C-alpha cells in the first residue's frame with residue numbers, strides 16, 4: 322500500500338460535463354509526470370495507451386522506494402531487508418489476487434507479461450494435453466502473442482489451429498465459434514478485448530460453451546484489465562493473463578492466473594532457483610504454487626509497482642474509469658466518423674477504449690507522422706494483429722486508444738490533426 | 748523542429764498519388780519483393796535488363812506516400828541507366844535520406860531525387876524511402892527471397 326494512492330479522492334463528485342465518470346481528469350493528469358512535457362513545442366496528447374499506458378507518480382514512487390529502502394532478494398535471506406522485500410512482493414501478489422478475485426494468492430503467477438503467460442500455458446498445459454490431430458481454438462481477433470505460441474505447439478505436436486471468425490463489425494460469431502468446438506478441441510485461447518479494433522468478446526458465453534465440452538479456456542486479458550472489472554471466478558476461466566505496463570504499472574511484469582487444480586497438475590515451465598523445494602543430482606522436488614512457475618529471482622520491483630498501479634486504479638474505481646473512457650470513445654467515434662473520407666474499422670456494439678480507422682488516399686504511416694508533428698501520439702500499423710488487418714482488407718490502420726487521463730479536448734486536437742492530414746494530402 | 752513540408756514536398760505527394768511505372772513488367776528478367784514489417788509496406792520491383800543496362804523497370808504494391816513516391820521516382824530515374832549506375836545512385840540516395848555527409852556532385856547526380864532530403868529529419872521514415880531501392884538491389888542480385896527492412 323502506498324500512501325500516495327491513499328491521497329486519491331475516494332469520495333467521487335457527481336458527473337459534470339468536464340469530469341465524466343465522476344472524476345476530475347485535469348487533477349488526475351497531474352499524477353502523471355510524463356504528461357507535463359511538451360512534444361515538439363506542443364502539449365503531449367498521448368493516445369497510444371493500448372500499446373502502453375503512462376505511469377502515475379504513485380507507481381514511480383513505489384518502485385524507487387523499493388530500491389531505496391527495501392531492495393533485497395526474496396524468499397531467501399533470513400535478514401531484515403529480505404524479509405521486508407518478500408513481504409512487499411507477496412503483498413503485491415495478494416493485491417493482484419483481490420483485483421481479479423482469484424480464489425487464492427497461490428493462483429497468481431508473476432510473469433514478464435501477457436506474452437510469457439500464454440507461452441507458459443502453451444508449453445506446459447499445452448504440451449501435456451495437445452497431441453497429433455488435436456485442435457486449439459482461437460478467434461480472428463488475436464494479437465500475435467496469442468497465435469504464435471499455439472503455432473509452435475501445433476507444429477511440434479502435429480495439432481491444428483482453428484480460428485473462429487468475426488462479422489464485418491468485428492464481432493465474434495458465437496454460432497461459428499460453437500461449431501468449431503469439436504471433440505478434438507483441447508484448449509480455447511481468446512482475447513478478452515481486441516487491441517486492434519476494440520471489440521469486447523462475449524466471454525461468459527464462450528467459456529460456458531467450452532466448459533460444456535470440458536475444454537479449458539485461456540483468456541488474453543492484456544487490453545481488458547485496464548478497462549473493465551475482471552472477476553476470474555465469476556467468469557470461471559481456467560487461465561487469465563495480462564501485462565502490468567498497460568495497467569499503469571511497470572514494463573517487464575505480468576500475471577498469469579490459473580485454477581490451482583490445473584496449475585498443480587502442470588509440469589514446470591522453467592527450471593532454476595525458487596521453483597524447487599529440494600534438489601539432488603538424482604531428483605528434484607518442485608516447490609508449491611505459485612513458486613513452481615517462478616524460476617529464478619523474480620522482478621520484485623515490478624511486482625511492487627504493479628501492486629501500486631492496482632491500488633491507484635482501485636482508488637479511482639475501475640467502473641469510473643470505464644465510464645470516462647467510454648464517453649471518450651463515443652465522443653471520438655462521433656467526431657472522427659464525421660470527417661469526410663474516414664472509415665472506422667471495428668464497429669462492434671461492445672467496444673472499449675480503441676478507435677481504429679483509415680483515411681481515404683492516406684496511408685496510416687503518413688497519418689502517424691503528421692499527427693506526431695502536432696504532439697499527438699497514436700499507433701499506426703498492423704498492431705501485432707496482421708490477421709485482423711487481413712480480415713478487414715487493410716494493410717494497416719491508425720489507432721487512437723484511451724486511458725483515464727485523456728480528455729475530450731485531446732480528442733478535439735486529434736480531429737484537428739486529422740484535418741491537417743487531409744489538407745496536406747488534399 | 749522538422750517541417751512537414753520538408754518531408755511531404757509537392758513532388759512527393761504528386762508521385763504518391765499518381766505513381767509512374769506502376770505496373771508489372773511481363774518482360775522482366777529480374778524481380779524482387781520488398782517488405783517493411785513495421786508498417787506493412789509491400790512492393791514488387793520488376794526490371795528488364797539488357798546486357799548491363801536497365802531497359803525497363805516497374806513496380807507494384809502498396810505503401811505510404813514516402814515509399815510509393817520513392818519507388819515511382821526511382822523507376823523514372825533508372826530507366827536506361829546501367830546496373831552499376833543504379834547501385835551508385837542507391838548509395839548516394841541512402842546518404843541523402845540518412846543525413847550522412849554527401850560528396851561533391853552527389854546532389855547533381857541525384858537530380859530530382861534530392862526532394863527526399865527532408866526524410867533525414869524523420870529517422871523512422873528512412874526505411875520507407877529506401878524500401879524500393881533495397882528491393883531493386885535484391886532484384887539486381889537475383890535474390891528470390893523477400894527482402895525486409897527489419
Ligand SMILES: Cc1ncc(COP(=O)(O)O)c(C=O)c1O
Nearest residue numbers: 434435436464466516541543564
Ligand atoms: C491483446 C494483446 N495481447 C497480448 C499483448 C502482448 O502483451 P505484452 O507485449 O505486454 O506481453 C498485447 C500487447 O500489445 C495485446 O494488446
